[in-house]
Amino acid sequence: xxxxxxxxxxxxxxxxxxxxxxxxxxxxxxxxxxxxxxxxxxxxxxxxxxxxxxxxxxxxxxxxxxxxxxxxxxxxxxxxxxxxxxxxxxxxxxxxxxxxxxxxxxxxxxxxxxxxxxxxxxxxxxxxxxxxxxxxxxxxxxxxxxxxxxxxxxxxxxxxxxxxxxxxxxxxxxxxxxxxxxxxxxxxxxxxxxxxxxxxxxxxxxxxxxxxxxxxxxxxxxxxxxxxxxxxxxxxxxxxxxxxxxxxxxxxxxxxxxxxxxxxxxxxxxxxxxxxxxxxxxxxxxxxxxxxxxxxxxxxxxxxxxxxxxxxxxxxxxxxxxxxxxxxxxxxxxxxxxxxxxxxxxxxxxxxxxxxxxxxxxxxxxxxxxxxxxxxxx
Amino acid sequence: xxxxxxxxxxxxxxxxxxxxxxxxxxxxxxxxxxxxxxxxxxxxxxxxxxxxxxxxxxxxxxxxxxxxxxxxxxxxxxxxxxxxxxxxxxxxxxxxxxxxxxxxxxxxxxxxxxxxxxxxxxxxxxxxxxxxxxxxxxxxxxxxxxxxxxxxxxxxxxxxxxxxxxxxxxxxxxxxxxxxxxxxxxxxxxxxxxxxxxxxxxxxxxxxxxxxxxxxxxxxxxxxxxxxxxxxxxxxxxxxxxxxxxxxxxxxxxxxxxxxxxxxxxxxxxxxxxxxxxxxxxxxxxxxxxxxxxxxxxxxxxxxxxxxxxxxxxxxxxxxxxxxxxxxxxxxxxxxxxxxxxxxxxxxxxxxxxxxxxxxxxxxxxxxxxxxxxxxxxxxxxxxxxxxxxxxxxxxxxxxxxxxxxxxxxxxxxxxxxxxxxxxxxxxxxxxxxxxxxxxxxxxxxxxxxxxxxxxxxxxxxxxxxxxxxxxxxxxxxxxxxxxxxxxxxxxxxxxxxxxxxxxxxxxxxxxxxxxxxxxxx
Numbered sequence: 001x002x003x004x005x006x007x008x009x010x011x012x013x014x015x016x017x018x019x020x021x022x023x024x025x026x027x028x029x030x031x032x033x034x035x036x037x038x039x040x041x042x043x044x045x046x047x048x049x050x051x052x053x054x055x056x057x058x059x060x061x062x063x064x065x066x067x068x069x070x071x072x073x074x075x076x077x078x079x080x081x082x083x084x085x086x087x088x089x090x091x092x093x094x095x096x097x098x099x100x101x102x103x104x105x106x107x108x109x110x111x112x113x114x115x116x117x118x119x120x121x122x123x124x125x126x127x128x129x130x131x132x133x134x135x136x137x138x139x140x141x142x143x144x145x146x147x148x149x150x151x152x153x154x155x156x157x158x159x160x161x162x163x164x165x166x167x168x169x170x171x172x173x174x175x176x177x178x179x180x181x182x183x184x185x186x187x188x189x190x191x192x193x194x195x196x197x198x199x200x201x202x203x204x205x206x207x208x209x210x211x212x213x214x215x216x217x218x219x220x221x222x223x224x225x226x227x228x229x230x231x232x233x234x235x236x237x238x239x240x241x242x243x244x245x246x247x248x249x250x251x252x253x254x255x256x257x258x259x260x261x262x263x264x265x266x267x268x269x270x271x272x273x274x275x276x277x278x279x280x281x282x283x284x285x286x287x288x289x290x291x292x293x294x295x296x297x298x299x300x301x302x303x304x305x306x307x308x309x310x311x312x313x314x315x316x317x318x319x320x321x322x323x324x325x326x327x328x329x330x331x332x333x334x335x336x337x338x339x340x341x342x343x344x345x346x347x348x349x350x351x352x353x354x355x356x357x358x359x360x361x362x363x364x365x366x367x368x369x370x371x372x373x374x375x376x377x378x
Numbered sequence: 379x380x381x382x383x384x385x386x387x388x389x390x391x392x393x394x395x396x397x398x399x400x401x402x403x404x405x406x407x408x409x410x411x412x413x414x415x416x417x418x419x420x421x422x423x424x425x426x427x428x429x430x431x432x433x434x435x436x437x438x439x440x441x442x443x444x445x446x447x448x449x450x451x452x453x454x455x456x457x458x459x460x461x462x463x464x465x466x467x468x469x470x471x472x473x474x475x476x477x478x479x480x481x482x483x484x485x486x487x488x489x490x491x492x493x494x495x496x497x498x499x500x501x502x503x504x505x506x507x508x509x510x511x512x513x514x515x516x517x518x519x520x521x522x523x524x525x526x527x528x529x530x531x532x533x534x535x536x537x538x539x540x541x542x543x544x545x546x547x548x549x550x551x552x553x554x555x556x557x558x559x560x561x562x563x564x565x566x567x568x569x570x571x572x573x574x575x576x577x578x579x580x581x582x583x584x585x586x587x588x589x590x591x592x593x594x595x596x597x598x599x600x601x602x603x604x605x606x607x608x609x610x611x612x613x614x615x616x617x618x619x620x621x622x623x624x625x626x627x628x629x630x631x632x633x634x635x636x637x638x639x640x641x642x643x644x645x646x647x648x649x650x651x652x653x654x655x656x657x658x659x660x661x662x663x664x665x666x667x668x669x670x671x672x673x674x675x676x677x678x679x680x681x682x683x684x685x686x687x688x689x690x691x692x693x694x695x696x697x698x699x700x701x702x703x704x705x706x707x708x709x710x711x712x713x714x715x716x717x718x719x720x721x722x723x724x725x726x727x728x729x730x731x732x733x734x735x736x737x738x739x740x741x742x743x744x745x746x747x748x749x750x751x752x753x754x755x756x757x758x759x760x761x762x763x764x765x766x767x768x769x770x771x772x773x774x775x776x777x778x779x780x781x782x783x784x785x786x787x788x789x790x791x792x793x794x795x796x797x798x799x800x801x802x803x804x805x806x807x808x809x810x811x812x813x814x815x816x817x818x819x820x821x822x823x824x825x826x827x828x829x830x831x832x833x834x835x836x837x838x839x840x841x842x843x844x845x846x847x848x849x850x851x852x853x854x855x856x857x858x859x860x861x862x863x864x865x866x867x868x869x870x871x872x873x874x875x876x877x878x879x880x881x882x883x884x885x886x887x888x889x890x891x892x893x894x895x896x897x898x899x900x
Contacts, residue, residue, distance in 0.1 A: 056820045085823035113825065120823045218396040227394055260395045321477075322440045335510055338406070340436050 023128065026102040026136075028143035034106045035123055042108075042121070052118035053110070056085035059352065060151040062141055062168055064091045069156060079345035080154075081122040082111040084352050087146055088124045093164065094131045102133045102140055138167035150174060152352060156181060161189075169197075176351055178205040179248035180295050187248045188372060191365040199365075200357035206248045206295075207361050208347045212340045213249075213297055214256065216314055216323050219337060225330075229302075229310035230261060233277065236284045239299030239315075243288035247295030248368070250286045255367035256360060257284075265367075268374045280305075291317070316341075406838045407551075408441040409514030410502050414529055415521035416446025416457070416484065420557065422464045424588075425520060428830035430465055433478040437835055443505045446484045447498060457484035489521070490528045495536035502538070513540075513550030516837060522636075523559060527573060530554075534577035555584045555837055558649050560846070562640065563862060564855040571848050584837045585846040589650045591829025591836075593818070594788045596844070598657045598759070599671075601786065601794065608784075609662070611763065613738045618781065619895055621745045621760040622654050625752040627704060629878075634717030641724045643696075643858060646748045650757075652679065652854040653846075654788070655744060658759055659734050668843040672850060679853035683733040685860030691871050693732075694861055695886045696725040699751040702877030709751060709878045723873055726750040729886040730861070731893075745890055747897070751878035756900040757788035771809060780811040783898060792826055793817040 024030065042053045061084075063077060070092075081088055088109065096103055110121040127140055145151055153172035155165065169175055175197070179190040194202045221227050236257065238250045254273065258265070263275035263282055275282040289298050298317060304310040311328035316339050323339040342350065411429070413421055432438045446457050458479045462470045469475055485501050487494025506513055515538060519529055533539050539552050556574065561567030574583055589595055602609055611617070624646050630637045637645060656675035663670035683689070700711035713720045727749035734744060763782040772778070783797045795815045802808040818826050836844055864870060874883040881897065890896055 054817075054820045054823075056823045058821060058823075082823065085821075111823070113819070120819065122823075214396070218394060221394045221396050230395065257396075262395075321436050336440055338436060338439050 023103045023105040023126075026104045026127065026140050028140070031104055031106060031125060031144060035125075038106060038108065038123075054113075054118060054120045056120050056122060057087045057146060057149060058084055059086045059149050060089065060145045061086035061154060062089045062091070062151060062172065063154045064093065064157060064165060064168070066157055067092060067095055073156060076345050076348070077154075078109050079343065080348050081109045082120075083345060083349040085120060085122045086152070087144075087149070088122055089141055089144070090124065090126050091137055091141070092126070092128045093134045093137060094129060096128045096130045098130045098132060100128075100130045102130075102136050103128045104140070134164050137164050138171065141168065142171055145171075152176065154348065173201070174352070175202045176205060176348060177202060179252075180206045180209075182248075187251070188369050190248075191369045194362065194365050195369075198357055199359070199361045200355070203351045203354065203358070204248075204252075204361065204365070205344075205347055205351065207252055207358075207364070208351050209296070209342075210249050210253055210256070211350075212323075212342075213253065213300065213314075213316075216316075216325075216337055216339060217300065220312070220314070220325065226310060226312075228308040229304035231277070232279055232304040232306070232308045232310075233261070233282050233302065234280065234305050235301070235303040236282065237299070237301035238284065238286045238297060239289045239301070240286065241289060241291055241294035241296050241298050243290045246286040246288075249295065249297050251368035251372055252361075252364050253297065253300075254284050254286070254371060255364035258367050259360075259363035265370065265374070268371060270375070273371060273375075406437060406439045406442070406835065407514050408439040408509070408511045409516050409551075409838060410443045410445055410505055410511055411516045411518065411834075412445045412447055412498070412502070413518045413520055414447050414489065415519070415525070417448040417450045417452070417460070418520055420520040421446070422461075424828075424830045425518065425834070426461045426464045428828055428834055430469070430475065430478050431828065431831055432835055433481070434469075434474045438481075438838075441509045441511055442481055443509055443511060444482050445498070445501060445505070446482070447487055447494075449486065449488055451486050452484050454482065454484045458482045489525050489532065492532050492535055495532040495538065499536045499538055515540075515550075515552040517552070517554045519554065519556050521557075523557075523561075523570070526556070526570065530573055530577045539577045539582070551582070551840070552578070553582050553584055553837055553840075554578050555586050555833075555845075558585070558587050559640065559644055560585055560649075560851045561855060562644055564852060564859045567852055567855045571852070575848075580848055581842075583845075583848070584833075584842055585848075585851060586833055587649050587653055587846055588829040588833065589653050589788075590844040590846075591831075591833040592788060593826035593832075594786065594792045595654065595657065597794075598654075598786060603662055612761075614740055614742045616763055617742050617761055618764045619743050619745060619762045619893070620658060621762065621898060622651060622658070622747075622758075623760075623897075623900060624650055624654075624748040624757045625754060625881075625900060626748075626750050627752060627755045629699075629709065629712070629751055630715050630718065632717075634715055638718050638722055638724050642726055642728050642748055642750065643862060647728050647730075647746070648854050648858040649846075651746050651748060652857070654757075654759055655682075655732065655746065656850075658761075659739055659744070661738070666843075668841060668845075669847075671843050672847045676847070676849050676853055678734060678736075679850065679857060681734050681736040681739075682857055683735050685857060685864065687864040687867060687869060690861050690864035691869065693730055693889065694864075694871070695727070695729040695874065695883060695889055696865060696871060697727040697749070697874035697876050697883045697886070698722070698724065699726050699749070699878045700875045702751070702879040704751060704753065704879035711878065712750075725865075725873065727752075727874075727876060727882050727886075729882060729889055731889060743890075743893060743895070745895070745897070747882065747886060749876075749882055752881060753879055754900065755790065758900055759786040759788070760784070760898050761786075762895075762898070771807060779809065791817060792819070793821075 039055060065073060077088060104125055104127045107124045108121040109124055110119040113120055125144055127137060129137055150173040151171060152174045153168050154176045177190040177193065179187045182189060190204050194204060221230055238253055240247055240250050258275055261277060263277050266274040266276050273284045275284065291298060298315060300314045302310060302312045309329045313326045314323055316323035319341050321339060321341065322336040325335050325337060327333040413425055415421060429444060461482055462475065465475065485498050487498060502515065505511055517533060519526060540550065561570045602612060656678040659678045660674040663674045698712050702709060712718060712726050713722055729747040732744040732746060761784040765779050765781055769779055779799055785795045787793050793816045795813045797811045797813050799809040800812045802810045833844060874885055876883040887897065
């Protein structure tokens with residue numbers, strides 16, 4: 001292993017280590033040998049400079065990486081391996097000149113231990129292919145997986161229906177998708193996958209990012225004073241960053257409310273969705289706040305009518321640690337409540353720890369997909 | 379459209395349908411945390427750093443207020459500045475610290491002065507008003523136990539310990555965290571509990587033994603009860619002996635006054651070691667909730683064979699270290715330590731054999747040892763399994779088999795290892811012990827979080843699973859009192875000595891040799 005290279009951008013206590021030999025034609029035995037020699041050299045590193053080096057892995061993390069996204073996503077992946085050590089496979093399909101075939105090189109992502117005392121390192125295998133060898137990528141990855149650890153596919157290009165990615169999905173124990181990364185109109189691809197493979201295997205990171213909103217709303221209605229108002233809800237306004245077509249979180253949130261509160265769908269147009277609850281009609285409006293670019297929720301407005309009137313607005317912006325709840329009825333009140341905003345990497349790792357099927361997601365997805373179809377008039 | 383999975387609301391919904399199964403984490407309540415003894419060592423070293431880390435992880439409610447209370451005349455700004463020095467330099471200048479510092483307040487006062495507590499009440503009411511705290515209070519007694527009586531009496535007299543009914547989750551709550559030692563014998567523990575209960579209901583009392591907040595200690599139950607292969611072996615049919623070691627390499631380190639009156643039996647054996655033993659030996663609880671877990675731990679304490687004088691003489695070893703060398707450095711004997719009575723008879727080492735007389739553990743000795751100035755700092759539980767009924771390979775010329783040993787490493791090098799026999803490579807048939815190792819660090823890439831973080835958060839959330847209940851504390855004292863009383867009697871075993879930097883006196887080895895066992899090396 002080479003001496004520690006410069007810290008990774010944005011993560012001052014993380015380091016990327018490259019094996020000195022660089023990229024070579026893919027050969028599974030050779031790659032494992034490169035990894036072994038890398039660790040052998042690491043063991044010979046002057047401990048006074050690097051401290052003890054610990055190799056750690058809880059999973060195989062497989063990531064198809066579009067070269068255009070690499071600069072944005074590598075810091076996220078570095079942070080993911082800091083939080084959840086893994087053997088990381090980054091795949092760059094079709095990036096090397098034709099005739100180069102399948103190539104690979106090894107390295108490591110290392111993180112300073114909390115409180116010092118050495119580095120925790122994760123192996124990285126970078127697999128590159130030319131356009132003709134793309135179909136060989138799954139077999140290459142399969143030969144290098146650590147056998148007794150789960151395999152996680154982190155798919156940042158979910159709307160590309162690629163056979164080699166489908167093959168990676170088949171070999172994965174867990175698939176992390178993000179419906180927010182789909183092009184507009186293709187969000188449902190992820191949800192169809194959830195329905196087909198089950199929420200135990202396929203997780204939507206857009207749903208994971210909704211967790212703080214769902215927490216806040218659940219906390220609000222944990223209060224006996226407000227709980228009966230769930231019965232008499234008449235209008236819910238969902239405000240999202242940006243403008244235009246509602247993003248996946250808005251649909252998922254609506255789907256979640258509808259299933260939790262047993263609303264039945266009545267109809268939709270471009271301005272609102274109409275449901276019927278046990279006590280009357282409920283209108284859901286999804287609207288961009290126009291505040292900035294983005295697809296995150298920023299505001300939930302709630303109105304319930306007598307005999308349990310409630311007017312409430314919950315707002316949250318960006319990375320704030322608190323959301324603000326302003327209540328008009330039954331009595332004026334303003335309160336800040338915790339909003340557990342999580343960085344992207346923390347969301348990913350949170351999903352890595354979730355092993356059970358997520359019925360709430362499955363329900364929400366089913367409704368969200370239906371609503372979106374109606375909205376589009378399909 | 380149908381509403382799959384939805385709940386139908388009745389006219390009076392009893393449960394919140396938005397609280398679904400994926401929202402299991404409960405948010406911390408806004409509250410005022412009052413730290414009595416706020417200028418002391420525990421606050422500096424543990425409490426403020428732990429609260430700050432919780433704040434950084436957004437696990438404290440943003441409206442939380444932390445009020446330091448101590449004799450020293452300080453204002454809130456000076457207190458914040460003093461607390462800033464308790465966290466690493468890079469954190470101390472971070473925006474997270476600035477936000478956290480804004481939640482720190484200070485109220486000077488003497489613990490014996492009722493007026494100071496009325497003033498504290500006014501401060502807390504003011505914080506309720508300005509920060510929107512609904513009256514929740516968490517009192518942390520980070521003081522020597524000698525201060526508890528005055529503190530508790532004045533908390534009660536000032537009306538600060540309002541009692542929330544356990545069933546009324548929306549009412550403001552008050553809770554108190556009490557640091558160990560919980561008394562110095564059974565009588566004083568009962569007196570302390572009576573004093574605490576004169577002000578707080580047991581459901582409001584959180585007796586903290588920081589060992590229970592360690593991930594590795596919590597993992598004892600997870601390891602036993604979530605893995606199909608171990609629990610069936612966890613009994614006298616397969617386990618030959620259990621060894622629990624809490625070894626410290628340090629001496630008394632500025633705690634001479636306390637330690638010389640307490641000894642290792644009160645400082646570590648009665649609390650940390652009893653917790654480790656009960657978690658190792660307890661039956662699976664009916665549910666994983668506070669009372670079910672603590673019920674089972676209490677049952678173990680009830681089934682431990684009482685320490686009659688004859689048993690104490692036979693099955694315990696008490697000793698004190700004399701000058702020796704540790705890690706290549708000469709160290710003084712206990713009686714030469716600053717602040718220690720040169721004629722002190724206080725034990726710095728205790729080894730004991732404990733028998734748990736129940737169906738599961740009958741006949742399995744639990745060997746416990748703890749001491750100061752031992753060769754290294756290490757806490758470990760070793761489960762030593764019986765050998766197979768027939769040593770097949772002895773006839774092929776192999777030596778006696780080494781037993782399988784499951785080691786639960788509590789600290790340092792937190793993890794678990796299992797040793798088993800393997801054929802050494804080569805033509806000859808040799809069986810050597812090899813190890814399968816799990817390290818928290820190399821599996822999870824991080825060291826386990828600090829115990830105080832977990833315990834402070836649990837108290838805020840009202841989860842007392844990892845805190846000692848009254849009956850546990852009293853049962854542990856009842857057991858340890860047997861030893862202490864025998865040591866005070868005319869027939870007490872003599873105080874042995876061991877050189878600092880060794881694993882204790884030879885008599886500790888003899889204690890286990892009697893059953894053809896030996897201490898396993900750490």
